[in-house]
Amino acid sequence: MALLEIKNVDISYGKRVTVKNVSMTLEKGEICSIVGESGSGKTTVIRAVLGLIAGGGKVTAGDIIYEGRSLLKLTPAEWRELRGHDVSMIFQDSGAMMNQTRLIGNTYVEYIQTHEKISKKEAWDKGVHMLERMRLPDCDRIMRSYPFQLSGGQRQRVGIAMGMTYQPRLLLADEPTSALDVTTQAQIVRQFMDLRDEYGTSIIIVTHDLGVASYMGDKIVVMRNGEIVDQGDRDYMLHVSDNSYTTMLLDAVPSLGGRRYV
Ligand SMILES: Nc1ncnc2c1ncn2[C@@H]1O[C@H](COP(=O)(O)OP(=O)(O)OP(=O)(O)O)[C@@H](O)[C@H]1O
Ligand SMILES: [Mg+2]
Numbered sequence: 579m580a581l582l583e584i585k586n587v588d589i590s591y592g593k594r595v596t597v598k599n600v601s602m603t604l605e606k607g608e609i610c611s612i613v614g615e616s617g618s619g620k621t622t623v624i625r626a627v628l629g630l631i632a633g634g635g636k637v638t639a640g641d642i643i644y645e646g647r648s649l650l651k652l653t654p655a656e657w658r659e660l661r662g663h664d665v666s667m668i669f670q671d672s673g674a675m676m677n678q679t680r681l682i683g684n685t686y687v688e689y690i691q692t693h694e695k696i697s698k699k700e701a702w703d704k705g706v707h708m709l710e711r712m713r714l715p716d717c718d719r720i721m722r723s724y725p726f727q728l729s730g731g732q733r734q735r736v737g738i739a740m741g742m743t744y745q746p747r748l749l750l751a752d753e754p755t756s757a758l759d760v761t762t763q764a765q766i767v768r769q770f771m772d773l774r775d776e777y778g779t780s781i782i783i784v785t786h787d788l789g790v791a792s793y794m795g796d797k798i799v800v801m802r803n804g805e806i807v808d809q810g811d812r813d814y815m816l817h818v819s820d821n822s823y824t825t826m827l828l829d830a831v832p833s834l835g836g837r838r839y840v
Pocket of ligand 2 (some may be wrong): 622
């Protein structure tokens with residue numbers, strides 16, 4: 579059984595059907611990259627999986643099945659349980675999602691204590707340890723900072739650390755590394771892969787970067803105008819697909835020193 583199955587899903591904001599007939603599956607331990615131009619519906623689709631579509635958007639057709647049960651029928655309590663334990667989401671600008679008036683450490687400790695019955699001190703140490711894994715410097719100081727006192731890249735790494743704290747079974751990441759420099763981006767991409775390799779986490783990553791998409795993705799999904807126009811495993815998408823839009827995206831990837839990386 580697939581971990582996640584999105585079946586013929588339409589999503590509407592008000593009367594406008596924005597996402598049309600989207601279907602994809604994700605196996606346990608699989609990484610799927612979603613690429614596509616701005617406004618094509620990538621964020622809308624992954625937010626739908628977590629029941630967090632912004633602006634009153636709704637799934638108006640189809641079904642989303644997680645481990646054999648429809649997510650569209652969950653009660654609010656079941657959603658909380660799922661979001662707390664099984665599925666986590668990393669946003670494009672996690673820093674902006676944090677409470678700006680609270681110390682990062684307090685936010686993090688509270689988050690940890692909703693998952694585990696451990697002392698504040700233990701939770702703090704756990705937070706520091708996770709931040710260290712994101713290669714953040716001087717993590718104790720970071721815990722004692724407000725979000726606005728950190729750089730954008732540091733804040734994003736705090737968000738990624740939080741999203742990875744409990745080795746979710748499914749990680750949804752919406753352009754998690756776009757705001758980061760290439761070195762940090764490469765480290766974090768590696769950590770996503772480690773999470774999959776060590777814990778069998780399945781990942782859906784939305785990215786504008788076809789290099790990242792093809793490096794990470796066992797599967798690549800291409801969206802345009804709210805629809806999936808092409809999808810398949812990496813080798814097929816990079817070397818076999820003759821879909822004109824996929825080919826155009828690949829051709830647009832710059833080559834470095836004459837070498838193409840995708
Ligand atoms: N809160 C909202 N209310 C109404 N329409 C929305 C809302 N959020 C997104 N949309 C519309 O849904 C469509 C898809 O948006 P979405 O954010 O999913 O695109 P995206 O592929 O993630 O784009 P980007 O690469 O720019 O992040 C767009 O036409 C957008 O205008
Ligand atoms: Mg988006």
